[in-house]
Amino acid sequence: MYIIFILCLFGQACIFQVYSIPVHIGMKHLKSAAKFWHISDLHLDPTYHVTEDHTKVCFSSKGVPAQDPGVFGDFLCDSPYQLILSAFSYMKQADLQPDVIANMTLTIQQFFPQLPVYPALGNHDYWPQDQLPTSPNAIYEAAAKLWSPWLNPEAVATVQKGGFYSMLVKPGLRLVSLNTNLYYSPNEVTVNMSDPVGQFQWLQEALELSRQNKEKVFVIAHVPIGYLPFAMNTTAIRESYNEQLVKIFRNYSDVVQGKPVNSIFVTPAVTPIKSLSEPFSNNPSLRAYLYQPDTFALLDILQFYLNLTEANLERRSEWKLEYIMTEAFSIADLQPNSLHQLALRLEQSQSKDFDKYFNHFMVSYNSSITCEGLCKIVQRPHTLSRDPSLGFCLLRLSAEEVMSLEPEFEEAHISIRDALKGLM
Template identity: 30%
Template sequence: MAAVRGWQGTLLILFIVGASKANEGFFWHITDHHYDTTYWSEMRSCNDEVPVRGIYGDYWCDSPWRLVNDSINAMADIKKNVDFIMWTGDTVAHIKDKYLNESFNLEIMKVVTDALKAAFPGVKVYATMGNHDWYPSDQFPVISHSLYNATADLWEDWIGDAEQMANFRKGAFYTIKTPQGLRIIALNTNLYYTSDKLTTDLTDPAGQFAWLEKVLKKAKGDGEKVLISAHIPPGVHVPGNVQWLAKNFNTRFIDLLRQYTDIIAAMYFGHDHADGFKLLHKNGRTPGVPMFMAPSITPWRYKIPGKSGDSHNPAIRLVKYNRDSGMPLDIHQYYMDLTESNKNNASNWTIAYKTSEAFGLSDLSADSLNGVIKKMETDKSLLDKYIMYNTVLANGETTVNGCNQKCRAIFLCGFTHMEKPSFDSCVDSRVGAAAEICSSPIAFIALALLYLLM
């Protein structure tokens, strides 16, 4: 076709650009509110002594209502006109089961559900349950249950379809199409969690794997693009080096997803309480599907004998995406500086970063993430930036400076190694290679010259 010149060509270019922009939309991804109703009384979620209670919470505790409500209001203030909200669970606090019951958990989810509906009237919320939303915590059953039924009723305005309501009542999973035509598959990966004692000896809890394969096969046949959401992600959580899903379930889940990388645009998870992404490779080890773990709203940090988690700030995430393909284009990560907000008695939700600017990416496709992961292998400053964002800017340079060669290997291997044995082998290989290089005579001479030049 002959090139179009003059004003007609300019109009054509403007039309194409305009059409492309028209296909861009936004949605919020929020996760892990962990609302603690006892923050101002018994403080049952707190993992350490809190001499002074901040009005927005404390790094050792789950969220008081003021933080939960403020985060929702901040979302509406920043961008109210969104296509939908993705909410990936864990609304109930880290409180011992003896202080909880089904009614209490349901009431916690109800008040947050109501707050979201009030702040975003008419906006669909694609919600999934977290492991702490269940009672007893983590113990999701594979049969019909009153808590499945009650939660389905709570979210009926968002799920709507009778068939999908029935799926939720069976196991808290469902699928639905957005008004823009993308297929959302909302999963209950809590069924595969290593802490769920009810599913340990099963091969397909609640039939979710068979159902997922059926939905993906139909979506492919219908030419649909898919977004997958769930609370607990597959793969290895870093820097904790924990595979959340039981080995057999993690492997089966990953294998199934790899069969449909051509239609899955992206996957969104919570649970980690940290900011991160992964890249699921196709079977041929080429870029497949981007995975995003949103940081939590709660600032709660774990504490176990001899070890505690890093401090991290409360966070909310705005995702820019292509409405036609589902491809994620950018992440606008917002956070509250908890220390400053408590000090000033006023919240300060501000932008932490945009991926387009922070990592120099035009989009967040699998190919783009693959490129930035490869750059991080040689560009220390780029990986440092990722590590800084992992705790939502709570620890500043401390986190980066405390990350040694093995720590960096853990982050790098965590991007693409989805099973623990492969991940461990990758870490050992990287650490061994680094040690070999540093111990060589050439490396010693280079370091000596560098020292002399400093």
């Protein structure tokens, strides 16, 4: 059985959309490929409005003055509805015929009324934020009711129970939607629980059934396993849960010893995400994947973006193709071995590929911003599935390199002594 992980990061939920006809872009994969959209982090802020008092533009800035608010948003605010509408309008106008799409239910029903929906809960889908519960509640019940037109009765029942489900997309391909918000580090409800809502046991049973039926599986979820950029020494999911999920996925993957066998894709956000302590943000982004229709193997990524500054100045949205992954990084496809070779290139000290990666990580926010020193140390390891703790990373550096980074560690409120603690 082959498992593909498609995960959404920090936000309202994700959109999964499958296509069956080509777009008119010159790429080697297009003639035989099918496509799907993967959209994340809509983060609707219904309070957003342009006003002279920039501290009152949006509730999501938490009192911090918006920088340059316009009709399509501000880098310090979550998405206004106009930004979300422009994203869906662009998707609808694209030269593609969709088969499957998921979440932000009412808006999607407006733009794609005939399509089935496969939702995934996000950490902003519950209040208090991040504290998704381990028992049936009003939010799970409401989600199940909203999504019931697209889910079978068994899936509706597990959404009501814990916000997760499994559905057969087409013969030979199953989609599993996990509620990984239960494992999210800020979720205090699930502290010290071994298997919140019994989702681990349910997942093993679902994957075992797929193995018996010779199905390939797409796993969608919101909070990803593994380490994130700038996460220092902690996983987004609590380490014990992270280890359990990795163990389950390993047991149900086609493992060849010593070879990369799987990959995780974390899609950039529709909403801009920025804090005053960081120089970078991201432009709004939409991502489309190409895959082999008979094997469901991922082939390529087409990433589209909206230059938020230009859109606000011109008061109109013009979404553009940002990059095609195989062309941008000179790889054959999105298979694990190709991605592993790219990750090794990103690890090199002088890597033009890394500079290109970081610009796309920011979704072409500002090409003059570079990632060096400590920034590069904490960015690079998350591309590979190994322990990215700063301590282990520093042990690979020379003494001169370590000492040269001391000012950056002080600025980041972490000392080299702390980073190396317990490793000598």
